[in-house]
Amino acid sequence: MPPSFVPVRPGRPAPPTLVETQRAVEETPPPAGVRLPALGALAEFAVDPAVTDLLLDGHGVLWRDAGGGVQPVADLPPLAPDEARRLAVALIAAGDRHLDDATPCADVRLPGGIRVHAVLPPVSTGGPLVSVRIAAAEPWRVDRLVAAGMLDEAERALLTAAVHERRNLLICGPAGSGKTSLLAALLAEAPGHERIVTVEDVAELRIDHPHVVGLETRQPNADGAGGIGLAALVRETLRMRPDRVVVGECRGAEVVELLSAMNTGHDGGAGTIHCADPAGLGARLEALGALGGLSPHALRAQALAAIDLVVQLERRDGKRRVAAVGRLAAGSDGSLCVVPA
Incomplete structure (x- = not known):
């Protein structure tokens, strides 16, 4: 049949x-x-x-x-x-x-x-x-997010400076907390001469920037052939002369490829990840790293070297806002934790 x-x-x-x-x-x-x-x-x-x-x-x-x-x-x-x-x-x-x-x-x-x-x-x-x-009718910019109450002036200054200094960013939060909106707004602050290459499962990022190249996964056909996943596409970006490699959402083995890119000279990269609480970010990263074949120890070493800033978002009473900005650190037991930036 x-x-x-x-x-x-x-x-x-x-x-x-x-x-x-x-x-x-x-x-x-x-x-x-x-x-x-x-x-x-x-x-x-x-x-x-x-x-x-x-x-x-x-x-x-x-x-x-x-x-x-x-x-x-x-x-x-x-x-x-x-x-x-x-x-x-x-x-x-x-x-x-x-x-x-x-x-x-x-x-x-x-x-x-x-x-x-x-x-x-x-x-x-x-x-x-x-x-x-x-998506919003117009691409998000940081000014609009400040006006909407997602972040204050101090957080705005910190995050835009991080973009200009080509720091690697990881934006975390539950579903619907505004991760994609904040990521797009921050990337719009990158200098116009830089080439941004985005990788997404379903393309959602709308970045107000003159040089954005997007890649999107492809589902396999009825015979189970022809599928192209996020991890493979992140590897493809490295052959496309990117100034910034961006993964719209890390949900599997692609986190290993993104961390590898960040650790091999591709500064200014970014990604988002579903995580409701900073205390659970380390375990979440380790679980995704395991899907890509990394041991917890190797994942921790890669993440500590790659990720410069962690931005935690929350959604409360229908409002989206930055809950904390921090950086990854090794806890007393060696596990990953987030400390204030």
């Missing part, structure tokens, strides 16, 4: 094909005044520039985050499971990928700085799930 074949029970209409759903998105004009037409049926709910996330839950309810936390969209009735599935398939198809019973999870990038992640049942224990992350 071909992987894309979906059995149809008697009396049940056949699910729309990829071509049909993609055509539906292209031919259905978005409501007037929308700013992100690639979102199709969801575009009208992202008119407000403050909207950063649109989330469809397993009951067909659409939720929206406009800076004050996630709240349900009151003027949209819950979608039926078939409607939710068609929406999820159409959004993923708009990013040139398939979403079906054979491939029930997918992640794509759409025009306008949009990342869409979708999951179908039975992987989803309810109905289809859609998570949309929307």
Whole structure:
């Protein structure tokens, strides 16, 4: 049975094909005044520039985050499971990928700085799930982050000086804490003659800089071939004459390649990592290093030599802010810890 074949029970209409759903998105004009037409049926709910996330839950309810936390969209009735599935398939198809019973999870990038992640049942224990992350209408700059309260003037001075001095940065924090926004804003402070090469799983970084080159991972095809992961792409950057190597998010063996690049003359590099507390950063780095074949001792040595500054972010009461700026150090037991910068 071909992987894309979906059995149809008697009396049940056949699910729309990829071509049909993609055509539906292209031919259905978005409501007037929308700013992100690639979102199709969801575009009208992202008119407000403050909207950063649109989330469809397993009951067909659409939720929206406009800076004050996630709240349900009151003027949209819950979608039926078939409607939710068609929406999820159409959004993923708009990013040139398939979403079906054979491939029930997918992640794509759409025009306008949009990342869409979708999951179908039975992987989803309810109905289809859609998570949309929307980038700011304009690339972030440090001035705007200061005005938004993410960092104060002292932190601004410290971090911009670190960029100008080509220090290696690691930005940490939980999901939705603004890691990508801060990273993009800081990289925009780099001199215009420098070449920034970014590596991401799904391209999200929007950097206001004249010379940015981006690489994005590729998923394997239906036969499991052709995939290119983050670790391989970080190695590719070293052949591209980079002044700064940037990994949008370290979540696996690529952390080893990034630390290696930072330790072999590629100063001014940066990356982000999911970590809710500075006390857990050392263990998190060691776990990722193990995926790349590094022992805890070797990972600690590499990290201490490579990372100059650690920036910890937090999200509290809907606000994103810098919680601490520090540096890595070896604790009394030899493990990694973060001390004030």
